[in-house]
Amino acid sequence: MxxxxxxxxxxxxxxxxxxxxxxxxxxxxxxxxxxxxxxxxxxxxxxxxxxxxxxxxxxxxxxxxxxxxxxxxxxxxxxxxxVARTFQNIRLFAGMTVLENLMVAQHNTVMPDVAHGLLAVFGLGGYRKLEADAIERARYWLDQVGLTARADEPAGSLPYGAQRRLEIARAMCTGPQxxxxxxxxxxxxxxxxxxxxxxxxxxxxxxxxxxxxxxxxxxxxxxxxxxxxxxxxxxxxxxxxxxxxxxxxxxxxxxxxxxxxxxxx
Amino acid sequence: MPGTMRDALKDAAISALIAFGLFGAMVGLPTVTGPGGKLSLDPQPLTVAIIVAVVFVGRLGMLLWQGRPKAPPKPISAAPSRFQFARIAGVVLLAVAATLPIYGGRYMIDNGVLVMTYVMLGWGLNIVVGLAGLLDLGYVAFYAVGAYSYALLSQDFGWGFWTCLPLAGILAAFWGILLGFPVLRLRGDYLAIVTLAFGEIIRIVLLNWTSLTGGPNGISGIPRPTLFGLKFTNTDDPGTFAGFFGLEPSLTHRAAFLYYVIFALALLTNWVSTRLRRLPLGRAWEALREDEIACRALGINVTVTKLTAFAIGAAFGGFAGAFFATRQAFVSPESFTFIESAIVLAVVVLGGLGSQLGVALAALVMIGGGEVFRDFNEYRMLIFGVALVVVMVVRPRGLVSGRTPSVTLGKGVHIGADMMSQGHG
Known part of the structure; x- marks a missing residue:
């Protein structure tokens, strides 16, 4: 305990x-x-x-x-x-891929503030490294929920059970306690x-x-x-x-x- | 299917009746000025009959076509070959656009400038409407802010175009944030109404603040842009473009130069927005369009994300505005009416929300097409309206719909528009 x-x-x-x-x-x-x-x-x-x-x-x-x-x-x-959460009626970004869903969850890590977000347009602000780390973390959770093979498919096309798992993986990508x-x-x-x-x-x-x-x-x-x-x-x-x-x-x-x-x- | 046939005939007859009601008086009874300035009617029964017949046959054909036995739906909405098509079409369009001043005459260059302005405005608005899913009906406000920024700065401080261009963008972005704050909590229809009102407020302020903006008279004599200090005039002084390069002075040079300026600005807009789409900020915009509540649950600051979309979209509107001012050498509130916002929004929706190529094609068709059909006089708007309806019936999500993933592990596939959300505000 x-x-x-x-x-x-x-x-x-x-x-x-x-x-x-x-x-x-x-x-x-x-x-x-x-x-x-x-x-x-x-x-x-x-x-x-x-x-x-x-x-x-x-x-x-x-x-x-x-x-x-x-x-x-x-x-x-x-x-x-x-604190991360999921919803009773699944709320995925249906038109974005499974991987993109997990990347959006790491938004605050990849883009600490707006200035970094804008610097990234010119390839500045260490964005590449952060993005690569984010993809690695997404890969880890894809593996955990068994969705690696479907990473590039739109989230809305997944069957119901997989959508539930993806929502959990997405919440976990925020790095919650x-x-x-x-x-x-x-x-x-x-x-x-x-x-x-x-x-x-x-x-x-x-x-x-x-x-x-x-x-x-x-x-x-x-x-x-x-x-x-x-x-x-x-x-x-x-x-x-x-x-x-x-x-x-x-x-x-x-x-x-x-x-x-x-x-x- | 005798029942279906009868229903279709009935429906077609009703459509024909409506067409008769609409066009009977509009097209069938034009007025002509007789000798002595007297107005008289000149009935055109044949034209009306043709229109009514076309509507009847067209409606019948459409109903029967829809009622045909359906082929089984395609299993996946993903179509990788679309990538290839879009890429090739993009390259071809780019090549045609880049070389236009070489093979096109003065008339074509001027139209090219017009089309390119709308391409740029469309791409700018696409950030707000297509990516972030925020319906903005007052985009012309930022166009106006950009145009007046340059006009006033050049008039009062004598600053040149290239100094004022970034300032116009920054000022427009500032107004974008100012508009963004009060409307953050609004969605859908409410957001649309407030942004529409914002567009009108800006125009009415410009119209009535006579001491600053000159009111309805506008501001004239706005300086033209220079190429590293070289002017474009119809003389061959050493300080002019023609004089420096030893060319025959011609106003076509200026038209071509303006064309390349707006071409470069449009490409900048395209580059920034396609690049942003693949970066965290753009991804957050798209996520916001898909599901705002889920964004909040993932710790995304929805306020900041919406404001950046408004600000960046507005900045490009401001750049386009400054260009408009320098091209016309004259600005007045009349150029910034609601219809401009509506046209830009139509370009974005017709092209396909979020699609760069679609927006460019739509601007070409709508603005360029409008110029081509000028010979049809009063039928121009009719053809235009019919064309819009046809496109929306055939391709309800725009000419080029769907999106490509911003990041992939393996080979990416095109995501059909049926998967995507259009945003709720």
């Missing part, structure tokens, strides 16, 4: 009258695969969007490496806090789910913590070191996979609560 990497403290997100997330707190440890589960509408994706800067939380703090992610501008969450995956196993067949599990474990073992939202309990229970359960915007359980399986609040949230009056005659 590693040190605490990300610490969410009394996070609240309100959309007008709707309380989507209510004072949720949890920690993500370095070197763990942490799963965030819960029934539909529990507020999982909202928590994700707060962590990755797509929403500004109503209140609460999201601490990582001494920074409050709730206050950082969106693009700096990747650059400085090193924490990878946030929103339902990575959705729509995958059992064999692809197994491959995904293996990939996530290898990412974790490579030193990047993983935080995932997932409905496929097979995947969650098999690979998670730590599971957090949300229901109606509040945290109802937090523990190892086995603890969660036995937790009666969790069972009630998923299967519906037994109504005591109905039992008593």
């Amino acid at each position: 590693g040190d605490t990497l990300l610490s969410v403290e009394t996070l609240t997100m309100r959309f007008g009258g709707l309380l989507a997330v209510n004072e949720v707190s949890f920690d993500v440890r370095a070197g763990d695969i942490t799963a965030l589960i819960g029934p539909n509408g529990a507020g999982k994706t909202t928590v994700f969007n707060c962590i990755t800067g797509f929403y500004r939380p109503t209140s609460g703090r999201i601490l990582m490496g001494g920074m409050d992610l709730a206050k950082l501008p969106g693009h700096q969450i990747v650059q400085r806090a090193k 924490l990878l946030c995956l929103d339902e990575p196993a959705a729509g995958l067949n059992p064999r692809e789910s197994d491959e995904l599990s293996a990939l996530l474990i290898s990412i974790r073992d490579g030193g990047c913590a993983v935080l995932l939202i997932e409905h496929d309990m097979g995947v969650v229970m098999r690979i998670s070191d730590h599971v957090i359960v949300l229901d109606h915007g509040t945290r109802i359980a937090d523990g190892t996979a086995n603890e969660i399986k036995a937790n009666k609040h969790v069972i009630a949230a998923y299967l519906g609560e037994e109504d005591p009056e109905e039992v008593v005659l």
